[in-house]
Amino acid sequence: MRVAILGAGAMGRTVIGHLQKCGTVQEITAYDTSRESLEKTRRECGVEGSTSLEKTLDDPRLKLVFITASNAAHKDLALAALRAGKAVMCEKPMANSLPDAVEMAREAARLKGFLQIGFELRYSLLYSTVKKWIDEGKLGEIRNIQCNYIAEEYWRSSSWRVKNATGGSMFGEKLSHYVDLPRWWSGSEVEEVYALSSPNIVSYYEVRDNYQATCRLANGGVSHLTFYMPFGETTDTDDPLQDMLDRQKDTGHELRYLVMGASGGAETDVFNRTIKRWAYRETPRGFESKIEETITWPKEQDHFYFHNTHDQTHDIVRRVQEGLPPSISPEDALETMKVCEAAEMSVGRQEAVKIRDL
Ligand SMILES: NC(=O)c1ccc[n+]([C@@H]2O[C@H](COP(=O)([O-])OP(=O)(O)OC[C@H]3O[C@@H](n4cnc5c(N)ncnc54)[C@H](O)[C@@H]3O)[C@@H](O)[C@H]2O)c1
Numbered sequence: 378m379r380v381a382i383l384g385a386g387a388m389g390r391t392v393i394g395h396l397q398k399c400g401t402v403q404e405i406t407a408y409d410t411s412r413e414s415l416e417k418t419r420r421e422c423g424v425e426g427s428t429s430l431e432k433t434l435d436d437p438r439l440k441l442v443f444i445t446a447s448n449a450a451h452k453d454l455a456l457a458a459l460r461a462g463k464a465v466m467c468e469k470p471m472a473n474s475l476p477d478a479v480e481m482a483r484e485a486a487r488l489k490g491f492l493q494i495g496f497e498l499r500y501s502l503l504y505s506t507v508k509k510w511i512d513e514g515k516l517g518e519i520r521n522i523q524c525n526y527i528a529e530e531y532w533r534s535s536s537w538r539v540k541n542a543t544g545g546s547m548f549g550e551k552l553s554h555y556v557d558l559p560r561w562w563s564g565s566e567v568e569e570v571y572a573l574s575s576p577n578i579v580s581y582y583e584v585r586d587n588y589q590a591t592c593r594l595a596n597g598g599v600s601h602l603t604f605y606m607p608f609g610e611t612t613d614t615d616d617p618l619q620d621m622l623d624r625q626k627d628t629g630h631e632l633r634y635l636v637m638g639a640s641g642g643a644e645t646d647v648f649n650r651t652i653k654r655w656a657y658r659e660t661p662r663g664f665e666s667k668i669e670e671t672i673t674w675p676k677e678q679d680h681f682y683f684h685n686t687h688d689q690t691h692d693i694v695r696r697v698q699e700g701l702p703p704s705i706s707p708e709d710a711l712e713t714m715k716v717c718e719a720a721e722m723s724v725g726r727q728e729a730v731k732i733r734d735l
Pocket residue numbers: 383384385386387388389408409410411414444445446447448450468469470495497550684
């Protein structure tokens with residue numbers, strides 16, 4: 378199969394690495410508006426590219442494209458690729474605005490095309506273990522989900538991510554993963570969001586750098602996210618994720634979920650590389666918790682336990698080759714977009730926003 382990367386930056390090169398390990402992909406090509414990005418990709422990955430989208434898409438051997446360009450380009454690239462009859466995997470956020478994302482989902486439905494959005498945390502061994510426990514009924518109905526995400530980041534002042542026009546919003550660019558998981562785990566849609574944000578700490582971010590956001594779920598449950606990204610530019614590494622875990626541990630940083638169900642709970646802790654599950658039992662004195670499972674993983678397995686883009690890439694290739702639908706439908710991804718939009722809107726309006734009013 379022939380596959381193209383639309384956007385030959387850091388993420389594009391990561392996906393190329395996964396594709397090169399996937400035995401069923403024979404040819405990889407790249408498209409980017411920047412010659413510099415294409416040259417870097419040729420040098421580092423051995424993949425040739427073009428600055429012509431038309432030429433890239435006008436190739437009957439090309440079956441699948443990965444949209445790994447910066448966020449502002451997602452909609453136009455997705456529409457062009459779908460209209461050219463290609464299967465599309467588009468990085469999160471689906472788009473930089475809700476109307477753009479709606480248009481993408483509509484076009485995929487009209488053309489009966491393949492469109493999957495990059496929520497690779499659904500492939501992670503860490504978070505899919507929680508999903509498995511929930512589906513097996515080990516936690517009972519989900520009542521309360523708490524995410525504490527307090528992590529130093531590596532966005533430079535020159536990054537497209539720090540500007541609203543190019544990055545979109547912090548919710549779309551970064552937190553879409555973390556509002557997608559509670560929806561997926563609980564199987565219950567978000568109905569209402571109330572979010573607050575204090576003035577930024579990182580002065581050069583135009584996008585917000587902190588939130589307290591609470592979601593009401595359709596099953597009556599509540600999901601809350603505490604997010605701070607307080608310090609910029611403290612690392613010069615090319616592997617910020619690895620660096621993040623090793624350098625920030627024990628200095629007040631965490632990425633932890635507590636998932637509480639009616640009959641048990643689970644905790645995921647990225648910095649301590651641990652997943653735990655406990656069950657409640659009724660005793661004559663009242664309820665007690667008992668740890669049932671604790672899983673840890675070595676640093677070498679971080680990719681598979683955390684942002685598992687490897688398995689996501691291979692699964693998408695397989696699905697397209699076998700004519701299967703996406704594992705996450707465009708409509709499903711759109712619901713996560715709505716939560717992101719509602720959260721940003723709620724901060725601006727200083728009131729709760731109902732998803733049905735969007
Ligand atoms: N799923 C994840 O956890 C994850 C992690 C990193 C990045 N991403 C996503 O991947 C995308 C790219 O991020 P990155 O870190 O590689 O950024 P990057 O800045 O390294 O690369 C972006 C590339 O897009 C190119 N580009 C911009 N506009 C374009 C257009 N109209 N057509 C073609 N190419 C264009 C740029 O020239 C650049 O080469 C973003 O959407 C980001 O959110 C997702």
